[in-house]
Amino acid sequence: MAIKERKLTIARAMAEATAQEMRNDETVFVMGEDVGPLGGVFGNTRGLVDEFGPDRVRDTPISETAFMGAAVGAASDGMRPIVELMFVDFFGVCFDAIYNNMAKNAYFSGGNVKVPVVLMTSTGGGYSDGGQHSQCVYGTFAHLPGMKVVVPSNAYDAKGMMIAAIRDDNPVIFMYHKALQGMGWLGTEPGATVHVPEEEYVVEFGKAKTVREGSDVTIVSLGVGVHHSLKAAKQLEEKGISAEVVDLRTLVPLDRDHIFESVKKTGRLVVVDEDYQSFGVTGEIITSVVERDVSILKAPPKRIAYPDIPIPFSPVMEQWALPNPTKIVEACLKFNI
Amino acid sequence: MKPSVEQKLWMYEHMFVSRYYEETIEKIYLEGKSPVFNMAKGPIPGEMHLSNGQEPCAVGVCAHLHDYDVITATHRPHHQAIAKGVDLKKMTAEIFGKKTGLSGGRGGHMHIFDPDVSFSCSGIVGQGLGPAVGAALSRKLQNKPGVAISYIGEGAANQGAFHEALNLASVWKLPVIFIVEDNAWGISVSKETATSVPQNAMRAQGYGMPGVFVPGNDPVAIFEAAGEAIERARNGEGPTLLDLETYRLAGHFMGDAEGYRPEGEKEGLNKKDPILLFEKELLANKELTHEQNEQIKIAARARVDEAVEFARNSDYAPAEDAMDCVFV
Numbered sequence: 158m159a160i161k162e163r164k165l166t167i168a169r170a171m172a173e174a175t176a177q178e179m180r181n182d183e184t185v186f187v188m189g190e191d192v193g194p195l196g197g198v199f200g201n202t203r204g205l206v207d208e209f210g211p212d213r214v215r216d217t218p219i220s221e222t223a224f225m226g227a228a229v230g231a232a233s234d235g236m237r238p239i240v241e242l243m244f245v246d247f248f249g250v251c252f253d254a255i256y257n258n259m260a261k262n263a264y265f266s267g268g269n270v271k272v273p274v275v276l277m278t279s280t281g282g283g284y285s286d287g288g289q290h291s292q293c294v295y296g297t298f299a300h301l302p303g304m305k306v307v308v309p310s311n312a313y314d315a316k317g318m319m320i321a322a323i324r325d326d327n328p329v330i331f332m333y334h335k336a337l338q339g340m341g342w343l344g345t346e347p348g349a350t351v352h353v354p355e356e357e358y359v360v361e362f363g364k365a366k367t368v369r370e371g372s373d374v375t376i377v378s379l380g381v382g383v384h385h386s387l388k389a390a391k392q393l394e395e396k397g398i399s400a401e402v403v404d405l406r407t408l409v410p411l412d413r414d415h416i417f418e419s420v421k422k423t424g425r426l427v428v429v430d431e432d433y434q435s436f437g438v439t440g441e442i443i444t445s446v447v448e449r450d451v452s453i454l455k456a457p458p459k460r461i462a463y464p465d466i467p468i469p470f471s472p473v474m475e476q477w478a479l480p481n482p483t484k485i486v487e488a489c490l491k492f493n494i
Numbered sequence: 495m496k497p498s499v500e501q502k503l504w505m506y507e508h509m510f511v512s513r514y515y516e517e518t519i520e521k522i523y524l525e526g527k528s529p530v531f532n533m534a535k536g537p538i539p540g541e542m543h544l545s546n547g548q549e550p551c552a553v554g555v556c557a558h559l560h561d562y563d564v565i566t567a568t569h570r571p572h573h574q575a576i577a578k579g580v581d582l583k584k585m586t587a588e589i590f591g592k593k594t595g596l597s598g599g600r601g602g603h604m605h606i607f608d609p610d611v612s613f614s615c616s617g618i619v620g621q622g623l624g625p626a627v628g629a630a631l632s633r634k635l636q637n638k639p640g641v642a643i644s645y646i647g648e649g650a651a652n653q654g655a656f657h658e659a660l661n662l663a664s665v666w667k668l669p670v671i672f673i674v675e676d677n678a679w680g681i682s683v684s685k686e687t688a689t690s691v692p693q694n695a696m697r698a699q700g701y702g703m704p705g706v707f708v709p710g711n712d713p714v715a716i717f718e719a720a721g722e723a724i725e726r727a728r729n730g731e732g733p734t735l736l737d738l739e740t741y742r743l744a745g746h747f748m749g750d751a752e753g754y755r756p757e758g759e760k761e762g763l764n765k766k767d768p769i770l771l772f773e774k775e776l777l778a779n780k781e782l783t784h785e786q787n788e789q790i791k792i793a794a795r796a797r798v799d800e801a802v803e804f805a806r807n808s809d810y811a812p813a814e815d816a817m818d819c820v821f822v
Contacts, residue, residue: 194754195682218652218688219619219680247618250653284534285591286541287602289617342749344532469816470602471591472539477813 165353166339168200170312171277171331174319175202175239177357179209182237185323188215188224189241189277198243199279199338225251229258232272237323245278245332246289259328260303271326275319280308281334281381281431283479284343288467291475293380293430295332296437299408305329305362306408310337310383311351314406317360324359334381334431346384363410367419371401373494375419377442378429379405382480386429389485396486398494408438413445417453420446424455427488429480434462459488495721497714499781501557503790505713506776508556509549509769511794512573515582516544516744518798519572519589523748531749537590537806540602545573547711547743550768551675552577554716555643555736558724564629564642566622567615569604574645575615580608582797586805593811594804600819612640620646620653623672627659630668630727641669641727649680651694660701660735669727671720672735677742682754695737705735711768741766 165173179185186209187202193216196203206214217224221242228238242248248255255276262270282291299306305327309315315333322329337349368383369390376386383404390400403419405412420426426446428439439460446458461480469475497505519542526536533539545552548570556577559565567574575585581596588595589603596608604617612629616622626644633640650656651674663670674694678685691697698705704726708719716738723734741763745752752760776782782790 190680191682193682198681216683216687218683219649220652220654222654249618250620250655284532285539285602286533287604287617288600289604290541342531342533344534464817466816466820467600469600470540470588470605471599471810471816472534473591473810473813474599474816478816 162352163355164350165312165316166200166345166350167309167312167315167333167337168197168203168339170316170353171201171319171333172203172205173353174316175323176205176208178320178323179205179213184236185239186213186215186236187239187241188217188228190217190219190243192216192241197241199333199335200340201277201333202241221247221251222254225254226258228274229254229262229272232274233262233270237273237275239275239277239323241277243279244290245280245294246292248278255304256301260301263327264303272328273326274328275322276328276330278330278332279335279338280332281336282468282475283336285470285472285475287470291468293332293432293463295408296432298330298332299438303328304409307331307362307406308380308408309333309406310380310404311349312353313351314360316353317358318362318406320357321359321362325362332380336381337384346381348384348387360406362407363412365406365412365415366404367401368404369400369402371399371423373399373423374425374427374489374492375401375403375416375423376427376429376485377403377405377416379408380431382429382431385480385482386485388482389489392482392486393489396490398489400489411441411445416442417446417449421453424453425492425494426454426458427485428458428460428462429485430460430462431480432463433465434460435465437462456492459491461485461488495718495725497557497717501717502714502776502781505553505557505717506772506782507790507794508553508577509713509772510790511797512549512552512576513546513769514794515572515576515798516546518802520544520748522802533749542603542748543570543746544744544748545570547741547763547768548675548677549573550711550713550716551645551673551738551740554713555671555673555720557717558721559643560640561611562640564612564626564640565614565645566626566629566642567606567613567645568619568622568647568650569615569617570647571604571606571615575606575608575613578613579611580606580613581610582801583804584608586801587808590805590808591810592805592808594808598811598815620650620655622646623650623655623659626670627663627668630663630670631666634668641671641724643671643673645673645675647680648674648676648678648685648689648694649683651697652688660698660703660733663733664701664703667730667732669730670733671723671727672733674735674737675740676737677740679742679746681746693737695735698735703733703735705737707737707739709739711738711740711766713768713772741768743767
């Protein structure tokens, strides 16, 4: 019997996961800007206030320093806050609460204090929203010891990782990409909207997934980059090149073994990332291979990332700077496979 | 400090330019975005925050300013930029992302920088406050003329930066005027559910400065209050907090369905459209003739249309120019 498809957007998958965990666990609550009746600017808290009421789904003032600190306090006191801060670009003002408290208190307390906060935030550009509304900076969060970093590429993973995030005793930042979120006004990548089971399930952190098998080159990516990579792999197939695509799913923990095993098989590595190029994700992925055994590589690794510039508003400049399938194809062709 | 007839007409004219500008931008913004509204499409992609209804806050203050007086503005900056005298052609080209724009297209509508008239803005809530304090400090230390104006919305008054900036400006007795444009809404969250006091002016007391609440979205009342505050600042008497009641006649951004507004609110606000009220008042007082009014409108429309034409006809900078200006 065929399984009935139940396609959800990432936004709806996140809201469903949150609702299920709120039913299971009274200590789970949501706060942030516009999470109440509006349902989140990017739709990921839609319907929650209707079911759980304004005590457990709290609209906040634009006071990130206070409510991010409050999340640390409530979490340390036994609750499981889920905090939305609509754009990752807006985190500057509350970073102390995150990188000096949330991420470190478990360690400072010798493991005696847990800080089970889930942060939700949108990432990514491509729609000309300028340089303070288009960044990814997940590398920044992954750089901080004590934070888990989740970057889903599709709704199935989003639901399973949202449930895992809420149940995790550590701070987790859940970074969804605007181009995958399923909001009509942002023009969504169709590949992100997939079948999502109604029942609860967990997608374990730190388990990368090979989303396409191949033998000539490994393309490692995350979030929207996975969709670019899959499109590139299709084009490469027509040119006789067999590309394997690995979806990291979480940056912290990072599935270094999975990356290594894939590159061992293909001998070639391309990393695709929408975050800034230098001192970030692409460098870390490449390092995780070369520091283990450089001899498995048939060629130097390549990376396609955002250049080290603020994100320009001009659509011409922005599209030129962003990673895309064409750039991935060109990089792979340079291997002269 | 009452405005002269000339000053009143200046305010009226700039309010009209600003509104016609926003109405024009609105139309252009919607090009290419139907039948499916996709923010990435059309000649002006990205977010668009219109200032319809908030014009009195811009003109009532800027009527007192010189080019060297500093303004730090917000994600909703067009009305203030126009009143401050930002080059309209270059600003429009920037909003289109063109090479001839103020920043060559790198900034866009939330990042308008025009050093010629000491204007800048930021897309991050409350993050113009500190820079305004710094600009005022710079003028004081260098003994140079000029005051700094920091425009924020009422939502930003709940940011730590607001409280820290007010305190700092007060203890250092700096020539800053903090201006809250209270349009009652932070996207979908109402002021009354987010703010501990009915009026932000009350908060000034905690920082040892005058706090003045100006009701009614009235350009003349704002002119009078701003005039006093700016004179205080110029005389070295320190900062003032101006809390201006205003109306957001559009959504938070274009595409906002505004379902959070109570029924009838929008219709009620439209009846209090400050431009229509001011026009009526000026005509009734015989400070404006029908003929003059017509001339003002024709000139305003021509100015905006010309700026839009300039922007449309300009080229985009080459894509590789994205790499320039990271360092100078």
